Amino acid sequence: MSESVDRAVNAMKEQIDAPIASYFSSCVHCGICADACLFYTETGDPQYTPIHKLDLMKRVWEREYTVSGRVRKWLGLNKSITEDDLSKWETLVYDSCTMCGRCSLYCPVGNDIVYMVRKMREAMVASGHAPEGLQHASKRSVEVGSPMGITTKTLEAQIKHAEKEAGMEVPLDKEGVDYLMLLSSAEIAQFHEIIPAVTRIFHEAGVSWTLSSETFEGTNSGIQIGSSDIARELVQRIVDGAQKLKVKYVISPECGHAYTALRWEGPNLIGKPYPFEVVHIIELLDQLRAEGRLKTEGKDDTRQTFHDPCQMVRRGGVMEQPRNLMNMVATDFVEMTDHSLMGWCCGGGGGVSANERAEPLRRKVFSKKRKQLEEIGVDRIVTACSNCRNMLEEGLEDNNMDEIEVVGLSEWLAEYLVTSSPKAAGDDS
Amino acid sequence: MTSLELLTWARGPGLQAALVIFIIGMLIRVLEILLLGRKTDLSAARAGKMGPGLRTILSRSLPVGGNWKQHLSGYLWHIGFIVVLLFYAPHIQLFKEGFNIAWPALPTSLIDIITIVTMAALVFSLFLRFTDPVRRMLSTAGDYFAWLVTFIPVATGYMAFHNVGPDYTAVLALHIMSVNLLLVVFPFTKLSHAVTFLFSRWYNGANAGRKGVRV
Numbered sequence: 054m055s056e057s058v059d060r061a062v063n064a065m066k067e068q069i070d071a072p073i074a075s076y077f078s079s080c081v082h083c084g085i086c087a088d089a090c091l092f093y094t095e096t097g098d099p100q101y102t103p104i105h106k107l108d109l110m111k112r113v114w115e116r117e118y119t120v121s122g123r124v125r126k127w128l129g130l131n132k133s134i135t136e137d138d139l140s141k142w143e144t145l146v147y148d149s150c151t152m153c154g155r156c157s158l159y160c161p162v163g164n165d166i167v168y169m170v171r172k173m174r175e176a177m178v179a180s181g182h183a184p185e186g187l188q189h190a191s192k193r194s195v196e197v198g199s200p201m202g203i204t205t206k207t208l209e210a211q212i213k214h215a216e217k218e219a220g221m222e223v224p225l226d227k228e229g230v231d232y233l234m235l236l237s238s239a240e241i242a243q244f245h246e247i248i249p250a251v252t253r254i255f256h257e258a259g260v261s262w263t264l265s266s267e268t269f270e271g272t273n274s275g276i277q278i279g280s281s282d283i284a285r286e287l288v289q290r291i292v293d294g295a296q297k298l299k300v301k302y303v304i305s306p307e308c309g310h311a312y313t314a315l316r317w318e319g320p321n322l323i324g325k326p327y328p329f330e331v332v333h334i335i336e337l338l339d340q341l342r343a344e345g346r347l348k349t350e351g352k353d354d355t356r357q358t359f360h361d362p363c364q365m366v367r368r369g370g371v372m373e374q375p376r377n378l379m380n381m382v383a384t385d386f387v388e389m390t391d392h393s394l395m396g397w398c399c400g401g402g403g404g405v406s407a408n409e410r411a412e413p414l415r416r417k418v419f420s421k422k423r424k425q426l427e428e429i430g431v432d433r434i435v436t437a438c439s440n441c442r443n444m445l446e447e448g449l450e451d452n453n454m455d456e457i458e459v460v461g462l463s464e465w466l467a468e469y470l471v472t473s474s475p476k477a478a479g480d481d482s
Numbered sequence: 483m484t485s486l487e488l489l490t491w492a493r494g495p496g497l498q499a500a501l502v503i504f505i506i507g508m509l510i511r512v513l514e515i516l517l518l519g520r521k522t523d524l525s526a527a528r529a530g531k532m533g534p535g536l537r538t539i540l541s542r543s544l545p546v547g548g549n550w551k552q553h554l555s556g557y558l559w560h561i562g563f564i565v566v567l568l569f570y571a572p573h574i575q576l577f578k579e580g581f582n583i584a585w586p587a588l589p590t591s592l593i594d595i596i597t598i599v600t601m602a603a604l605v606f607s608l609f610l611r612f613t614d615p616v617r618r619m620l621s622t623a624g625d626y627f628a629w630l631v632t633f634i635p636v637a638t639g640y641m642a643f644h645n646v647g648p649d650y651t652a653v654l655a656l657h658i659m660s661v662n663l664l665l666v667v668f669p670f671t672k673l674s675h676a677v678t679f680l681f682s683r684w685y686n687g688a689n690a691g692r693k694g695v696r697v
Contacts, residue, residue, distance in 0.1 A: 075681035084616040085548040121670040163683030320524035370694030
């Protein structure tokens with residue numbers, strides 16, 4: 054056994070816990086999970102069957118943690134894992150899985166397949182089998198503070214723009230406020246309309262908040278590549294930043310995996326509960342709506358739909374909130390056939406969009422979203438994840454459907470915001 | 483050994499030994515899972531996990547997506563197998579002898595039909611394994627073995643009931659021996675899912691539930 058195989062096997066052994074043992078014990082190889090996965094439905098290639106992506110981990114579980122497997126090991130009957138296996142499964146667990154978690158809802162015996170994929174990636178990292186694109190993104194995250202290499206300088210420039218647009222100050226590094234707002238790199242680089250949008254909304258709703266010049270990045274490449282060490286370091290930076298500013302809440306941005314990273318994995322990574330609460334921006338906006346603090350006027354008659362970011366909805370539990378908000382501003386809001394819990398991934402989640410090798414496959418499986426959109430015939434897609442947004446824009450362009458507009462929910466709401474204060478002069482709705 | 487001696491052994495000491503292996507084996511299987519343990523989740527729960535966990539144990543019995551023929555054959559043979567096991571008069575007699583509990587039986591004509599449906603559905607499941615690209619790729623020797631040890635008791639039971647074969651006693655002995663085999667291998671093959679599915683569904687549902695995902 055080579056050293057890297059050794060490292061992979063040891064990492065898998067470390068990752069296998071009671072839930073995983075119950076999942077492998079229960080799997081009857083029915084293959085129903087294949088129909089849940091867009092990589093299978095859009096290619097018809099059986100190798101993309103979700104549970105197959107965990108075959109190596111299953112072998113390790115069987116050999117190490119079952120009586121029958123140990124007997125077979127003792128008799129020398131086990132098929133051992135090779136370097137070639139690791140290379141093959143590297144593409145299966147990174148290029149053809151967006152960790153969207155749809156399969157975890159299909160499995161008749163209840164296997165949480167994507168829970169295992171997340172852990173399988175730890176073994177891939179341990180054995181040096183992570184895709185280059187993700188390695189680079191992780192390196193930039195650790196060294197520069199952002200997977201896209203965004204620096205404080207860029208943020209400050211965007212804040213200046215935002216202040217001009219919103220006609221008011223964007224709070225930066227304010228100590229003792231209630232909320233610390235995080236952003237995703239893609240928001241700072243491309244979708245910066247989010248900054249004036251939340252500035253105006255929070256101003257009207259009377260939310261005391263701030264951005265931080267040190268702690269602004271909400272994304273977490275460590276979660277995508279599957280390295281708890283990197284993920285922990287990135288979460289710790291947010292915890293430190295929040296504690297420094299003495300905030301009560303940290304707002305997770307319009308980014309799917311950032312939410313999973315911060316809200317659900319974070320405390321487990323750093324080994325203790327947070328001294329603050331984490332809320333998703335959409336969750337907060339809906340709360341403000343319910344409290345009567347977020348008021349909009351006018352509605353848009355365009356036929357539009359909401360694309361569910363997997364990590365926010367299926368894996369994160371923020372499902373009704375975006376719909377409540379959509380209904381505030383849209384008269385013709387239609388759902389795709391499979392939506393909410395059963396929504397289909399944009400194809401670029403779970404680090405797939407940062408993995409250049411996966412690009413042709415990712416673009417191919419966008420056919421699922423294309424068919425969904427053709428079915429309902431909308432002119433606008435609203436979503437709440439900057440990565441989904443990028444993937445949707447790219448996919449629509451590939452399919453000559455770029456007449457469909459893609460927008461982020463927060464900024465879309467800001468268009469209809471009731472502005473009471475004379476300071477908020479940037480209202481252009 | 484005559485076929486009568488084999489039958490006497492199979493339904494006496496043979497069955498007892500098989501049951502002991504089955505029970506100890508399943509205990510080991512469950513312990514293999516539970517002893518691995520899991521880390522306490524330190525993230526702040528949005529909702530309780532008890533309701534969604536228990537609900538998922540039930541709700542995953544309903545099909546979600548996939549191939550309807552596969553779902554149908556799966557239901558048919560699972561239900562058929564259990565009904566014949568529990569409601570065929572001679573089986574109830576055996577439970578009475580062994581555990582002193584009994585309940586009303588279904589008419590044998592109905593049991594006969596259910597047995598045929600069960601076998602047909604099992605054969606169709608095997609057909610899917612051979613022909614469907616996904617099922618064929620996933621299938622291992624263990625899957626075919628599990629199919630065989632499930633099918634033989636049903637088939638030999640049917641043969642015994644209809645007195646197929648030259649020697650009724652021998653066929654009946656074979657039937658009970660095949661049940662003994664099923665019991666012995668049960669905990670050490672994927673057949674153990676019949677118990678462990680409670681855990682897998684629970685973990686999945688409870689995990690999603692605490693995040694507020696409405697499963």
